[in-house]
Amino acid sequence: MEFSEIITEAIGTLSVNKLRTGLATLGIVIGIGSVIALLSLGQATQAAITSQIQSLGSNLLTIRPGSISQQGVRGAAGGRTTLTLDDAKAISTSQEITTIQNVSPEFERRTQVTTAGFNTNTQIIGVTSIYEKVHNISLSQGNFITETDIGSMSKVTVLGPQVVNDLFGENTSPLGRSVRISGQTFTVKGVTASKGGSGFFNADDVIYIPLTTAQKILFGTDYLSTIALEAKSADDMVEAQNQVGYLLLARHNLNDPTQADFMIMNQADILNTASSATGMFTALLSGIAAISLLVGGIGIMNIMLVTVTERTREIGLRKALGAKKKIVTTQFLTESIILTFTGGLIGIIIGIVASFIISKLTSSLFVISPSSILLAFLVSAFIGILFGWYPAQKAANLQPIEALRYE
Amino acid sequence: MSIKPIIKTNNLSKIYKTDSVETVALDTVSIEIIKGEFVAVMGPSGSGKSTLMHILGALDLPTSGEYLLDGENVEKLTDDELADIRNRKIGFVFQSYNLLPRTTALKNVVLPMVYAGIPKDERLSRAKKYLEMVGLANRLEHTSNQLSGGQQQRVAIARALVMDPSIILADEPTGNIASVQAAEIMAILEKLNNEGNTIIMITHEADIAEHAKRIISLLDGKIIMDRQNGHRRRMRK
Numbered sequence: 225m226e227f228s229e230i231i232t233e234a235i236g237t238l239s240v241n242k243l244r245t246g247l248a249t250l251g252i253v254i255g256i257g258s259v260i261a262l263l264s265l266g267q268a269t270q271a272a273i274t275s276q277i278q279s280l281g282s283n284l285l286t287i288r289p290g291s292i293s294q295q296g297v298r299g300a301a302g303g304r305t306t307l308t309l310d311d312a313k314a315i316s317t318s319q320e321i322t323t324i325q326n327v328s329p330e331f332e333r334r335t336q337v338t339t340a341g342f343n344t345n346t347q348i349i350g351v352t353s354i355y356e357k358v359h360n361i362s363l364s365q366g367n368f369i370t371e372t373d374i375g376s377m378s379k380v381t382v383l384g385p386q387v388v389n390d391l392f393g394e395n396t397s398p399l400g401r402s403v404r405i406s407g408q409t410f411t412v413k414g415v416t417a418s419k420g421g422s423g424f425f426n427a428d429d430v431i432y433i434p435l436t437t438a439q440k441i442l443f444g445t446d447y448l449s450t451i452a453l454e455a456k457s458a459d460d461m462v463e464a465q466n467q468v469g470y471l472l473l474a475r476h477n478l479n480d481p482t483q484a485d486f487m488i489m490n491q492a493d494i495l496n497t498a499s500s501a502t503g504m505f506t507a508l509l510s511g512i513a514a515i516s517l518l519v520g521g522i523g524i525m526n527i528m529l530v531t532v533t534e535r536t537r538e539i540g541l542r543k544a545l546g547a548k549k550k551i552v553t554t555q556f557l558t559e560s561i562i563l564t565f566t567g568g569l570i571g572i573i574i575g576i577v578a579s580f581i582i583s584k585l586t587s588s589l590f591v592i593s594p595s596s597i598l599l600a601f602l603v604s605a606f607i608g609i610l611f612g613w614y615p616a617q618k619a620a621n622l623q624p625i626e627a628l629r630y631e
Numbered sequence: 632m633s634i635k636p637i638i639k640t641n642n643l644s645k646i647y648k649t650d651s652v653e654t655v656a657l658d659t660v661s662i663e664i665i666k667g668e669f670v671a672v673m674g675p676s677g678s679g680k681s682t683l684m685h686i687l688g689a690l691d692l693p694t695s696g697e698y699l700l701d702g703e704n705v706e707k708l709t710d711d712e713l714a715d716i717r718n719r720k721i722g723f724v725f726q727s728y729n730l731l732p733r734t735t736a737l738k739n740v741v742l743p744m745v746y747a748g749i750p751k752d753e754r755l756s757r758a759k760k761y762l763e764m765v766g767l768a769n770r771l772e773h774t775s776n777q778l779s780g781g782q783q784q785r786v787a788i789a790r791a792l793v794m795d796p797s798i799i800l801a802d803e804p805t806g807n808i809a810s811v812q813a814a815e816i817m818a819i820l821e822k823l824n825n826e827g828n829t830i831i832m833i834t835h836e837a838d839i840a841e842h843a844k845r846i847i848s849l850l851d852g853k854i855i856m857d858r859q860n861g862h863r864r865r866m867r868k
Contacts, residue, residue, distance in 0.1 A: 229745070240733060541729045544690060545790075546718020546746040548711045624717075625690045628729070 234558040245563065248527040251520025252567025252607065253574060256600045258513040260575025263596045265582060266506025268589040273498045277491065279360060279419050279427070283325075284491040285453040285464055287311075287472070290484060305447040306476065306485040309435075312451050314475060321467045323460035328358040328452040331438050331445070337391065337431060338404045344390040347430045348405060350438025358454045359427075366399050366414030373434045377441060381405070382414040386428040405431070406442050461490055520567070521607040528560050528615035539619050540627025549620040556619050560612025561605055568604025572597055635702070637797050637829055638664040638687060643696035645682050645852075656682040658852035659696065664798075669824040670831045671843035671860075679852035681802070684833050688723060688800045689716045701797045718746050722791025726803035728783040730775040736762060736786045737771045743794050761789035765819055781812025788819060792828075799823065801832040805839055817842050 238245045289306045312329035315321060331350040336343060355361065356368040364385070373380050383391070383398060392398045398412040410433060419427040439445055455464040465488050472486055473479070532539070539552060576592055583590035645657040657679045664670055674680045685691040686698060689705055690713075698705045701720055708716065717723075730739045740758040749757075762771060765785040775783055784804060791799050801820065805813035821842055824830050834840050841860065848856040 226751070236733075537729070538731060541731070542742070542746075543714060544688075544717060544723055544729075545743045546714050546794075548714045548746070550711075551746065623691075625685050628690070628725070 230554060230558050231562070234555065234562050238559055238562060244527060248524055249563055249567040249570070251523040252517070252564050252604055253520075253571040255513060255517030255520040256568045256571025256604055257574040257578065258516060259510060259603075260572055260592070260596060260600055261578040261582070262509040262513050263506065264575070264579035264590075264592050266502060266509065267591040267593060267596075268579075268583060269502045270499060270506070271589050271591055273502060274495060276419070277495050277498065283455040283458050283461065284358065285455060285461065285468065286489045286491075287451040287453065287468065287486055288449070288489070289447075290486050305445070307448040307451055308446060309439075309448060311472060311475060312448065315451065315453065315468055315471060318471055321464075321471060323455055323464040323467060324453050325456045326354050326358050326454040328352060328355045328454075329435060329448050330355065330450040330452060331435060331443070331447070332449050333438075333443060335406055335442075337387070339391045339401070342391045342393075344387065346384075346387055346390070348438065348442070349430055349432050350435040350442075351432050352435050355432070355452075358452050362417045363414050364417040365397060366412070368414055369432055369434050374436050377436045378434055379408055379410045379437060379441070380413045380434065381410040382416060382432040383412055384416050384426075384428040384430040385418045386426065387431055388415055390429075403431075405433070408441060458492075461492065465490060517603065517607065521564070521611040524560055524563055524607065525611035525615060527563075528556065528612055529618070531559070532556065532615050532619045535619075536622065536627045536630040539622050540624045540630065543622065543624040544628060552620040553616045556616035557609065557612045560615070561608035564604045564608035564611075565601075568600055571604070572600050575600070634665045636663040636665045636699075637701055638662065638831075639697075639699040640687075641697040643683075643686060643693045643698060645679075645686065645691070646694045655852050657686070657693070660849075660852070660854055662847065662854070662857075664829065664831065666829055667824070667827055668829055669821070669842070669844045671840035671846045672831065672833045672849060673835065673837070673840050673846060674849035675835065677851075678849040680833050680835075680849050682852075683849065684800060684802055684831075687798075687831060688721050689713045714746075718743055719794060720797040722794065722796040722799040724784065724787050724791050724799065724801040724804045726806040728775075728780070728787045728807070730783055730786055730790075732776065733774055735772050735774055736767060736778065736789075739775065739786055740790045740793055743790060747794060757793055758789070761792050762786070764792070765789045779812070780808045781815060784808060784812075784816050785819065788816070788823075792823070798829045798831055801830065803834055804832065805834075805836075813839075 287307060309329055312327050315324060316327040329352060333348055334345060335348055336345050337348075349355075351369055352374055353369055353371050361368065363382070366382070368382055369380065372378070381403060383403075388396075388398050391403060392401070398415065401412050402409050403412060404410070416428075416430075416432075433442070453464065453468065455461050469481065469484070469488055473481060473484060476485055478484060542552065579592065580590055582588075640660060640662050642659040642661055643657055644655070644659055647654045647656055660679075660683065672680050672683060682691070686693050687700075689700065689708075692708075692713075693706055696706070700716065703716065705713070705716060723729075731742065737755070737758050740762055741754045744754040744757065759768075759771065762768060765788050767782060767785055767789070770778060770782060775786070778786065788804075799820075804820065805816050808816060817839065820830055820832070824844075830843075832839075832843060840846050844860055846856070846858055846860050847854055
C-alpha cells in the first residue's frame, strides 16, 4: 500500500465526522499554540532584558556603599555613606590596578524638577564627563557634561528623552531653556538618545548634572552613591573586582573582606540573575502549556479508541480480506498523526499570531525561533504516535471473526 | 486415480470454553473437497456450520485436527500468515455483504489487491473486469449506500473473485436479499462454478442448497449427511 493512499484514506475517514475530528484536534491546537506563544514571550523578555542591561554599559563593575548594620539589624544596601571622590581617584591612579580602563564617580538622588507649567519627580545623577563613555550614552541633541562644567560647578544639565517629554511636552527642543532643580536654575545643554528602558532602571527618565554641582550646590555632601568602573575586557572582570576590592578595603582600614562597607557588582551577575529569573518563568509557563498538550494527547487517544470500537466490523473485514497487523496499525497511527500534526500546524500559526499581537500590545520584541517551531512539529508528531499507538495496536490485534460478528 | 483435493480436513474439532462450560461446536469433522465442486453446507442454527466456515476460511483455528488448504497446512499459522492465506486463496461472500461504507464499488473491489501489493494500474483494470462480469459496469463509482442489497452482494462477489482464489466461501449469500435478486445471485454463483470455480456455500434454506452439486448436512457439530445432488441438473433446465 502506497504512502499517498494511506494518507488519502486516513483523511477521507477523518473527514466523515468533522466535528469530532475538529474537537479532538482542538486540544493539540491549544497545547501547541500556548507552547509557541509562551516560548516566544519568554525569549522576547530575555532578549529585552539582555539588550537593556548591555545598553547600560559593557564590562561594567558597579561599587555601591554597603548597608548599615546596627545591633544586628541590617539596613538597606546603599544606606551607608562610605564612598568618596578620593576613593574613585585612588582607583584610577593606583599602580596596582591594571585592569580598569575608566572610573566614573556618581551621585544620584530623586528629587522634584520643574519648568514653567510642568513638574516631574525624577532621578538626578551627578556625573563626570567619563560617564558618557562608561554607560554608552549617546546624545540626540547638544553635548554631554564636560570637564569644564565639573571644574566650574556649572549649573548645566543633560536630560533624558522621557524627562524632556514630561517637562517640555513632545516635539520641542529644550536646548538653552532652563529647568529648576531644588530651587536652582539649570540650563539644558543636551538631550540623550532613547534607550527604551523600562522596569528597575529607566535610562530615559534621568537628569544628568555635573558631579561637583550635585555634591556642593544641590545636596551638600562629599559622598558618592556609586562608582562605576569599566574593565579593559570582559575577561578581566573577576581580576578587576579583586584588585578594586582590596584597594578599597585597605583605604577604609578594613582587614576582613566580610566587614566590607561597600559592594562590587558585576554586570554579568546582574544579567545572570535577570536571565535565570526569566528562564525560570518561561520554564514554568511552558510546563503549564506542556500539561495542556498532554491533556490534548489524551483526548486524541480517547477519540482513537472510540473510532476503533466503532469501526470494529470494518477492521474485521479488512483483516478477513488479508490486511496484516502492520497495515492496520499503520492505518490508525496515520489517522492519529494526521490529527495531531494538523493540530500542531494550526497551533503553530495561532501561537505565532498570538505572540505577534502580544508583542504589539506590550510594544516588546517579537521573537519566534525556528527551533521552537521545529520542536512543536516534532512534539505533535510524537504525541500522535504516543497516544495513537495503543488504539492502533488494539485494532491490529482484533480477531477477524470477533470483529465481523460485532454489532 | 486420485485427484488432489483443494480442501482436506482430518478430524477437525472446535471447542469453545466459557468459564466452566465447554461447548463442542465441531466434532471430528473430516471432509475432502476437490476443484470445481459446488458444496452447500446445511444445518440448523447451532449445528456448527458457521464455525466450520470460519475454520475453512482461515478466520479461526481448530482446537484439534488437521486442515490442508490447497496443500498448505493452516492449523498452526500466525495471524499474519492466516491473513495472507485469506488474501490469496479465499474469496468471501458474507450474508451482510460487508462492503466498506462510503466507499465506491470500484474501491471495495480493489481492496484485497491493495493488501496483496498488486500494482495500481493492474488493480483498476482487474476490478473493472470483475465488476463488469457481475453486471455492474455502470455502477463503478457508486458508493455502497447507493446500491441495492443485490447490487452490493454482486460487488462482494466481484471482490471475492478478484484475487483468483482457490475457493469461494459464501455465508448465506442470499440471506438478506429479496427473492428476485437472490435468484440473480445464485445464477452468478452457478455460472462461476460452471467456469471451474470451487464454491462452498453455507445456507439453512433447502431451495438455495439445491443449486449446489453436493450437499453436506451438519447437526451438533457432526456431519450427518454428505450427498451428491443429482437433482441439480434437472432444476436448472
